Amino acid sequence: MFNLEEYSPMEFQYLSEGKIRFNSAIAQLFHYEALGYLKVDERTIHKLRKLPSNAKGSDRIYFNGLFIDTDEVQLDSPYQIVAYTVIETVRYVEFEQYHRTREESDGAYNYMKDELINVDPDLFRYVYADGLEKRYQKKHEHTIPAKYTAWRAGLQRVMTEDFHPIGKLEVSGLGRAFLGASGPAVTKELREGVHIDWDAILKG
Numbered sequence: 001m002f003n004l005e006e007y008s009p010m011e012f013q014y015l016s017e018g019k020i021r022f023n024s025a026i027a028q029l030f031h032y033e034a035l036g037y038l039k040v041d042e043r044t045i046h047k048l049r050k051l052p053s054n055a056k057g058s059d060r061i062y063f064n065g066l067f068i069d070t071d072e073v074q075l076d077s078p079y080q081i082v083a084y085t086v087i088e089t090v091r092y093v094e095f096e097q098y099h100r101t102r103e104e105s106d107g108a109y110n111y112m113k114d115e116l117i118n119v120d121p122d123l124f125r126y127v128y129a130d131g132l133e134k135r136y137q138k139k140h141e142h143t144i145p146a147k148y149t150a151w152r153a154g155l156q157r158v159m160t161e162d163f164h165p166i167g168k169l170e171v172s173g174l175g176r177a178f179l180g181a182s183g184p185a186v187t188k189e190l191r192e193g194v195h196i197d198w199d200a201i202l203k204g
Helices: 009-017 023-034 057-066 081-096 102-114 122-129 132-139 146-158 200-204
Strands: 036-039 042-047 073-076
Touching: 009 023, 009 081, 009 102, 009 122, 023 057, 023 122, 023 146, 057 081, 057 200, 081 122, 081 146, 102 132, 122 132
Parallel strands: none
Antiparallel strands: 036 042, 042 073
16 A cells, blocks of 8 residues: 655655656655654744654755755745755655656555545645645645745745756756765855765765
8 A cells, every 4th residue: 555654745746747846846845844854934944853864865965955054044045055955856866766666656646646635734745746736725725834835936046947046056067966976166156155065965
């Protein structure tokens, strides 16, 4: 039997549709909140604790990349560095899920098609990830949390919905965590002198 909560929103969305959409990158943040690793209030994302040592590479990239040299991030105006860590998370999820079985993919697809619209509100992040939030809202009279809208607006400031960075560094030699590169050429426009060190992000 398919167990939805074994997967992150980005993993589930990739398994159920074979691609990762912008919605799932938004929902991923609230997955870590549901698991107690961070807290999101009206304006700020607060880091509460580290990920466990056995966390997947995709989780370490998204979470640790969000909190490079800080324990707080503005919900509606993240640093541009977040765009690169989200983009790298997409690559990592695709890589990690490549060897999933046909049974797992079929299970995710069938769950999305038949059951996702009826999940409890505390699993809304998966509904949002698969783009069913308006149907869910209409069926269950459930209001889409304002923090989802705020995080969407924040990410749209630094990247497009098809995962391309926006701004001065849209063409850049950053290196890739997927290839084990450290990206030493990162410039300070990302976040005041902070460099992306993929090795450090993956180690957490």
